[in-house]
Amino acid sequence: MSKVKVGVIGAGSISDIHLSSYARNPEVDIYAICDLNEERARTKAAAYGAEKTFADYRELLADPAIDAVSICTWNNSHAEISIAAAEAGKHVLVEKPLCKTVEEAEKVKQAALRSGKVLQVGFVRRYGANTALLRRFIEAGELGDIYYAKASCLRRLGNPGGWFSDKERSGGGPLIDLGVHIIDLCWYLMGKPKVRSISGNAYNRLGNRANINNLSFYKASDYDSAKNTVEDLANAIIRFNNGASLVVDVSFTLHAKQDEMTVKLFGDKGGAEIEPGLFIVSEQHDTILNVTPQVDQLGFDFASGFQSEINHFIDSCLGRKETLSPVEDGLEVMKMLCGIYESAEKKREIYFD
């Protein structure tokens, strides 16, 4: 059987985990790599045995040998490249966030539906083993009706700079970069209820705190301490049509004692945590139980989560599975992210039809 020929567009940090996961899938041929910086593309092509390199993604998409692409570029080109790839008849795995605006997301959705090809959004957390396990419990009714979720991803000091802190290229700060994962994870596990209203706040009170000494953090390769146009904290309450609510807060920097990553869901029969690790709370015989599953990994494992995302994408390209993270979901998540920014800007709650 012939292999799925894959092209990877954007050869920066995250492309490595796409490429190493493709390399471990026996049904994939890593065929081409593209980056604006062609030297970067060439280095990765040599490392992963790709035949071709390009500096212009349009040339990569024009190659009829390519069946599928991973889009690992800055957020400002996700929509444009996804649309062009769908129009060129390629299956698409686009990194999160789907794009920068709801209008762009609508256009990507139309292009993907027109093409009839797979469009998978890189909501990698959906593919984690702990998420799959919790989903089984939820589908079996162990939590009952989930009416509240609460998620925090707070960095004390962690604005990566570079394109991440350039609103033009990123679309925003911690909300669009980190919030996208935890909002999607809650929404997915809550059963994807329809959004009714959003009240959000965004702050840029601390800047990027390039002055801080003696505490290290990840910096993008093009870090420039003088450049920062994104928020440093955002929070929101999202109400859904089924009465459920989601409370979220995310930061690149905050005067907090320590970093925090928590994701909790509460239902009328039980509760659960998925971050920092899988944990279930239930009630039996008039007694509250704290349940820790005996599994290899309670937390999210980056390598196996990505492997499972890539394998699922390839199975979808081969028509064996439906993607777990379709373009429609990417659009709904964009509505929530952009709704939070809009509410913050207007300083009032906003409503959806």
Ligand SMILES: NC(=O)c1ccc[n+]([C@@H]2O[C@H](COP(=O)([O-])OP(=O)(O)OC[C@H]3O[C@@H](n4cnc5c(N)ncnc54)[C@H](O)[C@@H]3O)[C@@H](O)[C@H]2O)c1
């Ligand atoms: N799923 C996750 O957990 C996760 C983690 C990190 C990053 N990401 C996402 O992956 C994407 C890339 O992030 P990164 O950390 O690898 O950034 P990066 O800066 O390390 O790499 C991005 C690369 O894309 C290239 N590029 C940008 N625009 C391009 C274009 N139009 N054509 C060709 N190449 C282009 C840049 O030259 C750069 O080499 C972002 O959308 C980010 O949100 C996802």
